[in-house]
Amino acid sequence: GIQxxxxxxxxxxxxxxxxxxxxxxxxxxxNLQWFHQNPWGQLxxxxxxxxxxxxxxxxxxxxxxxxxxxxxxxxxxxxTDSGVYFCAVGRNGNQFYFGTGTSLTVIP
Amino acid sequence: xxxxTQTPKFQVLKTGQSMTLQCAQDMNHExxxxxxxxxxxGLRLIHYSVGAGITDxxxxxxxxxxxxxxxxxxxxxxLSAAPSQTSVYFCASSYTRLGGPYEQYFGxxxxxxxx
Numbered sequence: 333g334i335q336x337x338x339x340x341x342x343x344x345x346x347x348x349x350x351x352x353x354x355x356x357x358x359x360x361x362x363n364l365q366w367f368h369q370n371p372w373g374q375l376x377x378x379x380x381x382x383x384x385x386x387x388x389x390x391x392x393x394x395x396x397x398x399x400x401x402x403x404x405x406x407x408x409x410x411x412t413d414s415g416v417y418f419c420a421v422g423r424n425g426n427q428f429y430f431g432t433g434t435s436l437t438v439i440p
Numbered sequence: 441x442x443x444x445t446q447t448p449k450f451q452v453l454k455t456g457q458s459m460t461l462q463c464a465q466d467m468n469h470e471x472x473x474x475x476x477x478x479x480x481x482g483l484r485l486i487h488y489s490v491g492a493g494i495t496d497x498x499x500x501x502x503x504x505x506x507x508x509x510x511x512x513x514x515x516x517x518x519l520s521a522a523p524s525q526t527s528v529y530f531c532a533s534s535y536t537r538l539g540g541p542y543e544q545y546f547g548x549x550x551x552x553x554x555x
Contacts, residue, residue, distance in 0.1 A: 363537075373528065375530065375546040377544075418482055428485055429485075429499075430475075
């Protein structure tokens with residue numbers, strides 16, 4: 333399968349700070365998603381981004397498929413951003429591989 | 441649209457018991473899948489389906505059965521529960537693209553404990 337590594341594993345931020353989360357993957361992919369798992373366990377779609385750059389409010393993401401990584405940017409963080417952020421990838425088929433996540437805590 | 445729904449939300453089983461986790465979606469998605477999430481780990485694919493009557497194994501299929509008789513429903517069956525199957529189970533659905541899942545949407549999860 334495809335190995336997915338996320339960094340950092342844990343991150344603590346003061347409210348208002350910016351952060352960058354990274355996802356490296358071991359093979360070429362044509363499907364990449366970022367998810368936020370909130371403290372209640374719900375998985376929320378952030379971006380479907382197999383390549384290029386997208387922005388949604390304070391969040392943006394960039395995937396450089398040729399170099400096998402994706403970045404998630406969170407600006408002006410809020411306490412509601414706390415939770416675990418997952419990157420998941422797939423390639424030419426139906427297997428979909430998740431990283432182990434970045435646990436984010438935003439302190440007021 | 442209700443999206444992806446899962447029942448039950450919580451379940452406790454004794455070793456050797458069987459049960460079915462239910463998953464339904466109302467978005468007319470072809471692709472449906474089941475994942476398990478264990479502490480400190482990401483989600484791992486158990487089984488998936490690309491349409492009614494078609495299912496296949498994912499990364500960790502042992503101990504689980506699935507069937508897909510309708511587009512809307514994709515139940516996951518544990519035939520003889522084991523403590524190693526204690527986990528949180530998520531169902532997801534999506535349209536297909538390039539033969540695989542497009543943007544996947546997840547249900548709220550089922551927390552299963554096997555004693």
